[in-house]
Structure formats: structure tokens, C-alpha cells
């Protein structure tokens with residue numbers, strides 16, 4: 001901790017930062033309005049794949065960067081799970097040194113273009129910005145600025161390839177290519193390891209590819225980052241399920257010294273209510289995978305998807321928002337959220353709820369499904385729902401939804417997407433009987449090093465947390481890479 | 496990428512291909528399957544590993560042409576590559592010596608039945624195999640089945656080959672004739688439904704291998720779900736084999752038809768492009 005604070009102080013004391021601070025009065029900075037993110041027209045975008053947020057212009061980014069006070073005690077950093085030096089990158093933007101801003105981001109965050117788009121900033125960095133906590137004003141748009149700097153770098157065509165230490169010829173394996181695995185692979189490569197990433201699907205990226213839709217996170221951007229990682233010498237093997245295609249023992253025989261497991265939360269949950277297996281009822285994973293990974297909506301591609309006119313999506317998280325907005329894009333007249341709590345309790349990013357409303361999504365909050373009914377072909381045609389009210393807070397601290405007896409009614413639907421959560425992917429725990437797991441199926445690790453009960457196996461991301469965020473998964477990947485580095489170096493010394 | 500090393504047509508619509516896939520060949524057990532995908536725009540389809548050679552690093556698939564992807568696959572030649580092959584997936588068949596096993600395969604189900612018949616025989620069982628189809632041309636893998644079965648009975652709906660009648664008639668005949676300790680049925684859902692009803696009458700433990708629609712094949716999407724004993728199970732990770740007396744075949748039949756209109760339209764369109 002000490003040296004981080006010292007480092008931040010030293011950085012802040014540099015002449016260019018001191019001059020920037022003096023160049024404008026604090027009063028003037030704080031009296032500015034936060035810039036608005038330009039967005040595509042809601043009724044154009046809800047019929048296409050185009051990204052909703054257009055991105056800030058350089059002028060707007062500089063204006064927004066000027067709002068940041070370059071605080072002596074930058075509380076914003078404490079809200080970022082990977083501890084980005086936020087004032088440093090923002091002041092680089094103010095100084096129009098956009099490349100410098102991008103380099104700063106990459107010091108601690110391997111995928112800033114992704115995080116700038118999908119982090120729940122309002123609950124992480126922006127909630128602890130000086131503006132929020134001391135001035136009671138709208139925070140600096142840290143996420144929008146992060147995205148701006150990362151996009152600027154990508155569009156400049158001069159993506160910096162992070163420097164790697166001299167190759168040490170020690171083989172390490174990363175299992176899963178979601179954000180946790182990619183972050184771990186990036187750092188392990190920087191330490192000089194010979195890194196192979198194994199991925200079960202035919203594409204690299206995990207949820208970034210199969211889950212989060214194009215209109216929020218274009219695939220092209222994930223691919224660019226992966227290209228950079230290839231240039232760092234990282235090898236990728238798709239269509240390879242560790243524990244099935246080859247066992248851990250097979251891989252050890254091939255010389256792998258340590259493993260990072262970032263296998264995610266793969267298993268969709270259903271509600272186990274009558275009729276849930278009728279045609280036209282999907283898990284959000286299936287619905288989104290068909291459209292995002294398999295391109296089912298494009299007639300040129302072989303995978304089909306059924307999506308109707310009246311679509312109900314059950315749940316209130318990011319996955320539910322992505323599904324309900326996707327249904328609209330696939331042509332639904334009515335696309336609605338059915339959520340058992342109220343909007344305050346919704347776990348989705350605030351921006352996604354706002355965008356969904358603008359796009360004409362119907363919100364049936366405080367409602368819960370009880371049963372589905374099908375037509376003569378087995379396709380869902382309607383559902384019974386019940387009204388709920390909020391009772392006492394439960395273990396999660398959120399007020400518990402309580403059914404209102406006698407409030408049941410029937411709604412016509414022809415497609416339903418069940419988005420009530422996922423369980424940890426069981427593939428790795430099933431392949432390793434002596435791996436210590438919780439009753440929920442998450443892997444138990446030491447928080448400092450992410451080491452599991454099997455010394456050479458480390459883990460992070462959703463397989464450890466049960467379900468989290470992109471940036472938390474990446475933070476875990478980095479912590480684990482450091483833990484693995486220490487473990488391997490000690491082992492080498494001992495021999 | 497997996498290269499096609501051998502290819503052979505068993506009949507007009509059934510083709511065997513041998514793929515270069517050393518890791519899968521080494522890890523696979525009877526009952527396992529792979530998911531394949533061809534080209535950037537292809538879909539992912541499950542196919543049983545009919546046999547494998549760990550030394551040569553090859554796996555053998557037997558594919559029946561029913562739609563776009565199986566047809567495309569049947570048109571690849573030796574030397575061509577299948578873009579994506581992942582596996583082995585699913586739970587391996589539980590193989591032990593129980594005495595006499597009655598195996599019944601119909602239509603698409605004959606290919607996945609082959610490695611099970613082989614495994615059961617090697618485990619020391621007496622294996623009686625029934626191959627059923629609508630008509631003579633659709634009977635496949637007869638020679639391969641004979642190699643590992645003590646007896647093979649052929650049933651056709653129209654009587655053009657073997658005995659005329661449904662698979663269930665053949666099954667009852669065997670059951671009435673000798674002590675059957677276990678049964679394995681694989682085929683169209685409707686056939687498995689009636690085969691299961693038949694063995695249930697005689698209280699014979701029966702395993703069905705379910706061929707539901709799949710996407711990832713790793714337990715991530717739930718497309719393959721079925722009700723077994725009133726509980727939802729994922730065929731790709733909990734199966735593909737289940738206690739046939741517990742499976743809700745009507746639900747499975749309905750779920751299999753979910754994309755029927757789209758698939759047959761796509762197939763018609765595809766056939767026009769290849770025949771043009």
C-alpha cells in the first residue's frame with residue numbers, strides 16, 4: 001500500500017500535472033456540466049446491431065477531463081477493482097496526450113475498451129469520485145473517458161504491444177478465455193512465461209463473445225485485444241476442454257507447471273415451474289449464444305433462432321437487459337422484463353436500464369412467473385404471473401419480494417427468456433475430485449494469491465465468485481498471475 | 496481443424512468419415528460424442544464417436560444425412576478439413592457384464608449404438624441387436640453390428656428386408672424367447688418411447704441415448720434439456736444416456752421439432768444451391 005501511495009504522489013507531483021492543475025480554477029472545473037454520451041436514435045438502434053453509445057469526440061473528452069480535479073487523495077481509485085491510476089489517465093486526456101492516457105490504462109487494465117463500456121461505473125469508481133461524495137454532484141465520467149482513450153488508441157492503428165520479460169521457457173496453462181483468463185494470460189506473458197490459453201468454444205472471449213451483444217460491446221474490439229495478446233507470444237487453443245479433451249495430468253506431462261482456471265459461470269438456472277421446457281422458452285445463455293456467437297439472426301448462417309412478437313424476459317440483471325433488448329432487435333412488437341423486485345433492486349447497470357426504456361422495453365417489475373401454457377405444437381403461448389410486494393430485507397440486504405395472493409393473471413407470450421442467474425461451470429470441479437469447492441460449486445482459493453487447494457492450480461473470476469463483473473474477473477486474473485509467478489519462482493529456487 | 500483421412504458411403508444417405516483428432520482419440524470412451532462445426536457460418540452439431548484409434552490418433556463418425564450440416568459434411572472429401580471438432584463430450588456408457596443385453600437401433604440411432612454394442616460385447620455380454628428401418632435401403636451398419644453381436648435381427652416396416660414389423664415386435668419376440676437382463680434403445684424419439692414402454696411391461700432395465708438439439712454441448716445453454724423422472728436434465732452433460740423408463744419422450748419429441756420449419760426450408764434452399 002505504502003509504495004502505491006508514494007507512487008501516486010510522485011506521479012501527481014510531475015510538472016505537467018502541476019501545470020494543468022493551475023491552468024484552470026477549481027471553481028470553473030466544478031461548475032461544468034458532465035458531458036453527455038452521444039447515442040444512436042433509440043428507434044433506429046433497436047432494429048440493428050449498431051453500438052448504442054457512439055463515443056465521445058476528442059473535444060468532449062477534453063472538456064470532461066477538465067472537470068476532474070486531480071485530487072491529492074484520489075478516492076476514485078479505491079472504487080476500481082484493478083486500481084487504475086484514474087487522475088493520471090484523465091489528465092493525459094486533458095493534456096491531449098491520448099496515447100499517454102491509453103498507456104496509463106494498460107498499466108493495470110488489459111482491456112480498457114471493454115471496461116469503459118461494461119463496468120458498472122456507477123457502483124465502482126464513479127460512486128467514490130470526489131464529486132459524488134463531497135460535492136453531491138454528478139461524478140466525472142470515468143468510464144466514458146476510459147473508453148475514449150482506448151478507442152483512440154485502437155483507431156490510431158498503433159496499438160502498443162506490452163513489453164514482456166525475457167522468455168523463461170516455463171509453460172503455464174490458462175483455462176478459459178473470458179476476462180479472467182485473458183487478464184491472467186496477459187500478465188503471465190509479461191513475466192516471461194510460455195502461455196497457452198485453452199478454450200472450450202470455437203471463439204476466444206468467453207462471455208464477452210457469447211453473452212454481451214454487439215450493440216453493447218462489438219466483437220471486433222475484443223478481437224483486436226486478442227491480436228495484441230498473440231503478438232505478445234500467447235498461444236490460443238480453441239475447441240479444447242480441459243478435463244475432457246485432455247486431463248490435467250496429460251497437460252502436466254506436456255510440461256505445464258501451473259494452471260489458471262477461469263472457467264466462468266456456465267450453467268444456466270431455471271425456475272422449475274410447470275411448462276418451462278416448452279418450445280420458445282430459452283435460457284438467456286442459449287438465446288444470446290445463438291444470436292451472438294452463432295449469428296443466428298443472419299440468414300447466411302446455419303444456426304436458427306426462434307424469436308417472436310411477444311417476448312417476456314424473466315430477471316433484472318445485465319443478462320436480462322441484453323436479452324430483452326435483443327428480442328426487440330429480432331423484431332418483437334412487445335418485449336418485456338418480468339422482475340420480482342422493483343427497479344431500485346435491479347442488479348443491471350443503470351445505463352442499460354435507461355437505454356432499454358428508451359428503446360420501448362416494457363417493465364413489469366414486482367411480478368413473478370408461475371406457469372407456462374403451450375399451443376397444440378408445444379410452443380409457449382401464454383404465462384401465468386403473480387404480483388409481488390416488497391417485504392423485509394433479506395440476507396442480500398435487498399427487500400424480499402412477497403407474493404400477493406389472488407393477484408395472478410395470464411399474459412400472452414410466444415417467446416420467453418429465463419434469465420435468473422447461472423451456477424459455476426462444473427467441468428473443472430468434476431475433473432478434479434480433490435479440488436476444494438464450496439457447496440455452491442465455486443472453487444475455494446486464497447484471496448491473496450488465488451491459489452486453490454491444489455498448489456499448482458489457481459483460479460479466479462466467476463468460477464470463484466459465482467458471478468461478478470468483467471473487471472472483478474480481470475482483477476482476479478492479475479492477482480492469480482502474480483501468485484503463480486511467486487509459486488513457480490519459489491519452486492524453481494527450491495530445486 | 497481436423498483433416499478427413501478416410502471416407503466411405505455405407506448407403507446413399509449414410510457416410511463414415513475418419514478424422515485426424517489425436518487428443519480426442521486418446522481421451523474418448525464408448526458413449527462419448529463430439530460437436531463439429533464447418534466454416535465460419537456453420538452450426539454446431541453433435542455426433543457420436545463410433546470408434547477411435549488412440550495410436551493412429553483418429554476418430555470415426557457415422558453420419559446420416561438429414562439436413563444442411565449433415566449433408567455438407569457428407570460432401571467433404573479425403574484431405575478436406577472440418578473447421579471445428581470438440582470433445583469428447585457427455586458421460587461415457589456404463590459398461591459391465593450383466594448377462595444378455597437387447598440392443599435396438601432405429602434410423603439415426605444405429606450409428607450411436609455401434610460403439611455401445613461393441614463395448615457391451617467386449618465386457619462379456621451376450622448381445623442381441625435389432626436394426627429397424629422403414630425399408631431395406633435404410634438399414635445401415637449391418638456388417639459392423641454383426642461383428643460385435645451374437646445375433647442381429649432386421650425389422651422393416653414394409654417387409655422389404657428381414658422381418659416385417661416394428662422394432663417393438665422384434666423386441667417382444669426376443670424377450671419372450673430368452674431372459675433379457677438389460678436393454679439399450681437408440682433411435683428417433685418416437686421409437687425410443689415405444690421401445691421403453693415395451694421393456695417396462697417386462698420390467699427390464701432400459702437405457703436410451705437421447706439425441707436432442709444442442710448448441711455448445713458443455714452444459715452452458717440448456718438447449719438440450721429433457722425431463723427425466725420429473726427433473727430437468729441437460730443431455731450433453733448429464734447424459735446422453737438415461738433410464739428410458741423415466742424420460743418424458745413426448746416433451747422430447749416436441750422439443751426436437753422446435754426448428755423443423757426453419758431447418759427444412761434451409762435444407763431445400765441448400766439443396767438448390769448444391770444441385771444448381
Ligand SMILES: Cc1cc2nc3c(=O)[nH]c(=O)nc-3n(C[C@H](O)[C@H](O)[C@H](O)COP(=O)(O)OP(=O)(O)OC[C@H]3O[C@@H](n4cnc5c(N)ncnc54)[C@H](O)[C@@H]3O)c2cc1C
Pocket residue numbers: 118119120175176177178179180181198199200201205206207208211212240241242243262263264265266288318319322349425427428460461462463467468469470471473
Ligand atoms: C449476458 C451477460 C451480460 C453481462 N454484462 C456485464 C456487464 O455489463 N458488466 C460486467 O461487468 N459484467 C457483465 N456480465 C458478467 C461478466 O461477463 C462475467 O462476470 C465475466 O465474464 C466473468 O469472466 P470469467 O473470465 O470468469 O468467465 P467467462 O467470461 O464466463 O469465461 C469462461 C470461459 O471458460 C471457458 N471454459 C469453461 N470451462 C472450460 C474448460 N474446462 N476448458 C476450456 N475452457 C473452458 C468457457 O467456454 C468460457 O469461454 C455479463 C454476463 C452476461 C452473461
Ligand SMILES: Cc1cc2nc3c(=O)[nH]c(=O)nc-3n(C[C@H](O)[C@H](O)[C@H](O)COP(=O)(O)OP(=O)(O)OC[C@H]3O[C@@H](n4cnc5c(N)ncnc54)[C@H](O)[C@@H]3O)c2cc1C
Pocket residue numbers: 528540541542543544557558559560561562563564565566603606607683705706707708709735751752755758759762
Ligand atoms: C449426443 C448425440 C449424438 C448423435 N450422434 C449421431 C451420429 O452418430 N450420427 C448421426 O447421423 N446423427 C447423430 N446425432 C444426430 C445429429 O446431431 C443430427 O442429425 C444433426 O444435428 C442434424 O443436423 P442437420 O443440420 O444435418 O439437420 P437439421 O437441419 O438440424 O435437421 C433436419 C431434420 O432432422 C430432424 N432432426 C434434427 N436433429 C435431430 C436429432 N438429433 N434426431 C433426430 N432428428 C433430428 C429435424 O427435425 C429436421 O427435420 C446425434 C445427436 C446427439 C444429441
Ligand code: SF4
Pocket residue numbers: 079080081082083084086109115116119121124125126142143146471
Ligand atoms: S476499470 Fe471499471 S471500475 Fe476501473 S476505472 Fe475503469 S470503469 Fe472504473
Ligand code: SF4
Pocket residue numbers: 067068069070071074075076077086087128129130131140142
Ligand atoms: S475523485 Fe473524481 S475528481 Fe478526484 S481525481 Fe478521481 S475522478 Fe478526478
Ligand code: FES
Pocket residue numbers: 708709710711712713714715716717718719720729730731732
Ligand atoms: S447443449 Fe448447451 S447445455 Fe447441452
